[in-house]
Amino acid sequence: MNARSSTPERLPRWIRATGALGAVLSALTVWLGLWVTPPDKVQGNLVRLVYLHPPIAWVALYLAFGLAALSSLLYLWRRTRSLFWDRLAAASVEVGVVFNALTLATGMLWGRPTWGVWWTWDARLTSTALLLVLFLGYLALRRVPATPEVRAKRCAVAALVAFVDVPIVHFSVIWWQTLHQGATVLNANLSPTIHGSMAWTLLLGFVALTLVFVWMVAVRYRIEVLADRTGALDLEVSLEERWAEAAAPVGSQAADTEGAGAAPAARVER
Amino acid sequence: MDLVVRLRGAVALTGRFPALSGADLTVQRGEVVSVVGANGAGKTTLLRLLAGLVPASSGEAVVLGIDLCQDPAAVRRRVGLLGHAPSLYDDLTAWENVRFALRSARVPAELGPAALERVGITGRLAATPVGGLSAGQRRRVALAVLVARSPELWLLDEPHAALDPAARSLVSELVEEAARGGAAVVFSSHEPAVALASSDRQAVMAGGRVLDLRPGGRRAPLAAVGEGGSHVA
Amino acid sequence: MDLVVRLRGAVALTGRFPALSGADLTVQRGEVVSVVGANGAGKTTLLRLLAGLVPASSGEAVVLGIDLCQDPAAVRRRVGLLGHAPSLYDDLTAWENVRFALRSARVPAELGPAALERVGITGRLAATPVGGLSAGQRRRVALAVLVARSPELWLLDEPHAALDPAARSLVSELVEEAARGGAAVVFSSHEPAVALASSDRQAVMAGGRVLDLRPGGRRAPLAAVGEGGSHVA
Amino acid sequence: MWRDAVLVAGKDLRIELRSRVALWQVVPVAVLSLVLYGFALGPGRRALAGAAPGLFWLAVLFSTVLATQRSVAIESGEGTRDGLRSSGIDPAGVFLGKAAAVAVELAVLQVVLWAAMTLLFGVHLRVGWLALVASLLATCGLAVAGTLYGALSAGLRVRETLLPLLVLPILAPVLLAASRAWAAALAGSPAAGVSWLRVLGPFAAVYLVVGVVLYGPLLEAG
């Protein structure tokens, strides 16, 4: 617990390393995606978005929101309750919202040439948009002033409830006939219907974005800790200010003197 | 265990403000403790903390042997709070309000009518939605719930406010009865002298702390005398 | 005209209930009248009637020379009421609340800071949204509005409730000042003896009527002595 | 838990009966919004008939928000929230009770709304049992999820507007599934509708369980 809550002044080395590696792998993915892999028979060069769009979506859905749901659960469970989980959830939701928005953006970029429209009322698309709104709601809830514990509980519940939409997004292509691609990689028997250099590039893209995700969450988490720490510093200051009120409070002299003559004061031992 | 309340350095935040900034207090069974202090001293926050409605963010806070940080719900079930604003549903009648409160506290609702009668809410008053009652009448209804529940720890926030002289002496009577029956009572007041006379000890609050604890004029219960204790009656 | 309030057989219905069932009362300029009575006697309704917030359904009700049945809005502009629940916006700070109230009453907002200071709401307290203030602090803010407005008729519903001793004596001071300045003051109270001592007359209410009007202990303003009954302050 | 649920539901329904908010405000607003949809979509009775199930459930959805807001408002009196928390009632019971009260109100609403729809849009249910089952499941789902999210926003001063934001996306699947099931019931093709019941059932069940488990911490937190 101590190791968790102590924050070095600089970013820990492993975080910086992760970030750097993520950047390098992302660059590699772009290179592989744009120049090395072949264009598609049907889609031509458009297919190159496949190295970006699905990994982004997976990071948003499964890593970010999954981690958020898991940490929320761990926060709500009494035996593992710790603000660590709350901060982690907050950090990963925030990153997840970014990735979710990117999923929509890349999807729309892809949809315009392939389907001819930016947007259509497809179950996958709509449920993904709802997911974004759900977690925006989570962030709105976080902004409502409350004590850390109260906020943590409220938000943990919101995260779990919102997470219910994730399986809906995933299965939407199966449950409802959609315009959107069916599961090509993450299908039921886990045998990807995509091969060769394309598969490897896709995998690489996923690994790269995962590292970027880890880096972003770690940085965001640290900001949260630092914010809490300044909050704690505030608390010390405000505690002292509060004690000072006792010295010259509004009208407390009267409260103190009246009836004080009735009996000698017995001071509380501290 | 005779210690009903044990607070040591209890801090409670309302928003980000430390309304309670390290309060110490012990209350024993059968004891009546009054709390006085200027506006904003932290009396209400102290009582709400003891009622399990405001979480303690640091320090020790044990009520009826239960740690408030661990299981505030268990505490809430056994204490009774009369707050600044009564916990009543405006659209329900006095009797319906009391019945709901008692049933949900798993107290036989049959105790309700007697309690309402005791606080002087009968006839028309018991049968109109409480939204249509005067300030003092509403407060009486809230009091009736406490009377019927007779919790182990009574927390009264300025119990005399809005009540007429007759009801005020009723409150004192009820407090006395509760204390004799073995319950502990903590009440806040803005009349230090009056409060002192009717309590065993008086906590003087300022700046979110208990600055001073002075012995009051009430005769402490016999059982407590002789214990190696905190009483000086 | 020195008669600030003239009620004769005033009846006021809250819902369908005659909370005021034929009240008679006259109040003169510079006079302080206290109103006492059991819970539900009709004190709050009386004050709200005088403030133009509850319509008189029969009887005569004239305030500041204006018939309440004719033009309650004109009355409202010139009287000030401190009710059971303060009229404040929880999201605005004390200062913003006072400023809004003063501007809307067409009183220079510059009077606000001094009034807030007078009631002890300064620094942090003046700058937090009033939703985060204690019961007594909120009441002080509401009082500040009255102080700055200094209306011709002060209507105070249990002005001492929720206030600490210092603030209580401040209220008495303010009432005295207002009366000396020529305003009339009507306040309700649940402490008949205390109220009697600080008022010129005391109205004893029961069942929605004024049963008795007894002279109080406050020294009537000098100017009034010797005149054949009516005050010239 | 069940005992408490009955207690709370009874109290909420009694308050409703006395204040008539749902009866006089929610129901007419729902019926009116049906009319407004007609307005917004312009004339053309055929187009309307096609959109009828969607519009019906849209009206129900917005009414759920209203009913939940009201249900939250009942507990948001200055002292009543504290009262409920310190009353010793099992939070799961509070949750079930409040959800049941909302469900009853929604059920009544749907009967009225259905009559209005039949009249205004000239559509008829061909497969009654399908519509009924879909309605029951959807009502449970809406009430349960709405109540859960109502608790999230209770005690916040901004509840009037935060609640719809939180609750509408959650309820969207119900809107979709229920309107598709009703469309099938209108078209007289039960097979197409039954698959949608498989969405409605689990939805209600999941939120029921989530609510029973999580309502406690939420009530704490307020």
Added chain:
Amino acid sequence: MWRDAVLVAGKDLRIELRSRVALWQVVPVAVLSLVLYGFALGPGRRALAGAAPGLFWLAVLFSTVLATQRSVAIESGEGTRDGLRSSGIDPAGVFLGKAAAVAVELAVLQVVLWAAMTLLFGVHLRVGWLALVASLLATCGLAVAGTLYGALSAGLRVRETLLPLLVLPILAPVLLAASRAWAAALAGSPAAGVSWLRVLGPFAAVYLVVGVVLYGPLLEAG
């Protein structure tokens, strides 16, 4: 009256700014309801594009209800209603001020909503000025009539009345006229749209006058 209006509008907008309700909650709800309409009406992009103006104004209409609710909630504190009545403010000023605050919120909302609609429904305004004028007039009409509605419903507890239900049908002409005007603006045929402005203008004017005259008695009655 104008001075009071500015005072009240300033106060309401300040409270809004502090609680950020409009920014963080009403706007997303409106955008969301656009998404929901898409959901309810099912796929079929062409149909949606045709319905876009209607759906846009439907979303604005419901946001008006939300914004008005919030506007009423500001005054519904235990003491604040009395406060407003006894503050000496001209009731007409209160009315104008509260309506102005709602109108400002609705205007901001429409900008965002318009962007969302362009994206989601793939429609484009061809006659900008027509849409703008229609929006301005409709916004005034909605804010004014909505505020009047708010005052009615604020007194609901005391006098059980059916009057608030009249407001949605009252707003229906705005919905109709504004969506037709916008449809014309989308289709690029200003002539068809201008005639609808002749509905919106008088509507706003009439309710403005009615509000200025009747708000006083309503405030009295509460």
